[in-house]
Amino acid sequence: MVFIGRENDLRQLEDCYRANKAQLVFVYGRRRVGKTETLTQFSRGKSTLFFAAQSATAEEQLASFSRLMFEAGAPAKDYLRQYPNWESALTELTRLPEPPDGGRRLIVFDEFPYLVKSDPSLPSVLQNLWDHTLRHANLMIVICGSAMSFIEKDLLSEKSPLYGRATGILKMTPMPYWDAVKFFPDYSAEDKALAYAILGGIPRYLEEFDPDESIGDNIKRHILRRIAPLYSEVEFLMHEELRETAKYNSVVRAIALGGTSLNEISTHTMIPNATVASYLTNLMELGIVKREFPVTAKIKERAKGTRGLYRIDDNFFRFWYSFVFPYRSELERGDEDGVYNRHIASVLHDFAGSPFEAMCREWMWRESMAGRLPFHAAEIGRWWDRTREIDVMAVDGSGKQAVMGECKFRSTPMNASMLNLLRDRASHTGIEHRSYVLFSLSGFERSLEELGEHDPDLRLVGIDQLFSEI
Template sequence: MISTFVDREPELELLNREWENSGARLIVLYGRRRIGKTRLLLEFIRGREGVFYIAADSTPKQQIGELKEKMAEYLRDPLLAQLEITDWNQLLKYFVKNVPDKRTYLVIDEFSYMIRSDKTILSTLQRLWDLKFSNTNIFIVLSGSLLGLMGKKVLSQSSPLYGRRSRDILLDKLPFSFTGDFSGMNFEDRVKLYMTIGGVPEYLLKASEYETFTDFIELEFFRKDGYFYREPYFIISQEFKELKTYFSILNAIAYGSTRPGEIANSVGIDARKIYPYLDNLIRLGFVERTVPIVSSGKAGIYTIKDNLFDFWFNFVHKHRERMERGAFILRNDELSGYLGKRFEIFVRDDLFNYIPLSNRFDRIGKWWHRDREIDLVALNEKSREILFIECKWKDMSHGGAKRELGKLEEKSEHVLYDSSRTDFGLIVKSIDEKEDLRQSGYLVMDLSDFRSKIG
């Protein structure tokens, strides 16, 4: 299992630069559970002095007591350790009064738990920042995993801390190219893995225990004691009070309801009331709204954006009863169909920059109209260049590829776009006689091409 620090250098460099700046600093670090915030912060504080506290999802009294112990230990202050402190104002005032003049960190991880247990900590911190902390050499980092709470209570204009923070950092998923640092699986299995769990470091660490993708999903998704068997349920329950409603919406989308009216009907709520729920799911990165890239209309469809959620709802939630009985057997055609659906998203988000023509285009998306659909369309609005791509999770023959490209050319004639140059591409799992198709002017790539570029 990997133990080194992987690909958080930009965020670490940003924290280091802020540390070198003079005066008090207030940094907000946020990102989903298991994305690597704690690991980044531990790397950042290495060789530096201060207080590092990971808040528990508990009462304010317990949180205050735990942080008081950490502060007393750092300050070497037995008096503080014995003091009966019952509120945040008292504790933080004591700390700022006794903290050394030198650069000192106060890192609070899982700060969102502290907000949830006592919202007054925000106004207390704001008041003490204005009156005390801002005149010191303190370096405060507030880190949280509950994205909705962090966004609304810490980052929004209505937050007491608005205008006080020096920097906010969103820690996002790792790029696909780093899966090789975690997993010894072959390239195709790494692609399947990423389409299933995305670039969450903790998830990739769990996958690193397995040699094949099949073993990984069978033991960690499809068994009751598996690591991922309840993971999305836990994430959703942490973020939303209306657990059943959000769960039903995600399930409806996973089952193919993609328009607001369809989703509302499936869930059983008024169509006009579905939009706030969808907006919240989009804000947290669980769902995305897509419109045809070339279209005069505004009608869009909703799909599950999060890799883990999409796989989980399509397999674990769908087949949970059989999994509970130990009777679930994964069908290869069902898995292949699912991977085919995710593959076009994977190409769009993670492989497109490795395509030779990619630097010509500034927009990429999907196109559809009535019964016609094109997986990916890339545009350069200034030069009016356009690239049409079909993405197929298949082992394709030379003849099959030619037929697919012919269909693509036919469908492209229905896209209303006045282009100066038009190219056509096909990206598949594997393909025969690629060079012949390339000589004919097509962009043709399979996994072996990306493996040579990514490693």
């Protein structure tokens, strides 16, 4: 399969590789986000030793690494069957034959947390060798892992032996929508938006859909069927990363049903607020849930633990908890056609409304970076008060200018009444200098297009424009 996206991540890794001094780079992110594929792509054309750790004993891990080192020409191959410990193994990195092109050697430890789990002394060993020998060698060492909390708390925090040694830290996030939809080059713009609304920006999920099948057939074949990997993906990840999965299921399901405040989630799950807050923190660390504040909220308000609204930040988790989790009994009997026809087909566009708004906010960031907004945006998000909401809002650093947007993923064109409603809501934000942008799946009525032609403070963005390249 052709490698898609990750240009910025690859560019930053390449900059590290071409630096004058030795590099110790940490690459991490949630499972399925594409770390291994990105590092594989990065390693092309480079003299690379790529070690993929597994869940095994320290002896088994060391034996596998020894074989890899000996195949790469490590001198110890002439007098050892296996390195006795990690210190001797890692010391030999500086004695590997020089690459044929005279360039830098790339060393990748994929799923490094597995190695530390089998031998907790490894970070201290690596720290000692880095301080005394490895940082003087012509090497780039990449430490990669999916256990995000472990990487952040046990390898990068102040208490870790490796604290302060990293020359680069790359946290990989899901693909932006404009890269994600490249998995479906022949889809219409509408179907691209639907596919992204269902799968999000996780490459492993995007690969599961067949670009030659319709959205409906893909949902039935690759999500609702019991044999499909995506059918059990959420449960697998939850069991892999979290304990008390039944309670976490209740929390995520509560958010999927519309519970957005801490009190609402607590009431729905019948779990005390403090306990729910702890669960939400763990889900946020995994990138499954996100806490939102109005885009104009001050730092003091954002610091309050009980404030903000929670939403599912992973599109596929949101789909799974909306349409797989509640209908498991029917799906276990093989009734994927019935579940799709009764519960999904008629509401799929409504479901896609929230991800479509997120796409529009990403588009706004892209426009800001390209200098196509009236100002450089300092914040982009949603805005709301007790009775009003604005889907997309970009504000400048002073908080005195804003671009405000309304998003509609519907089968009918937008009309002038929606602009009037947006202007009315905008008048309650306290921001004087305002311009507007309307996003629509199905275009705009002619009267609204005429307004856009004559009003410099109004932009109309159709679905095709969201997928146009910069």
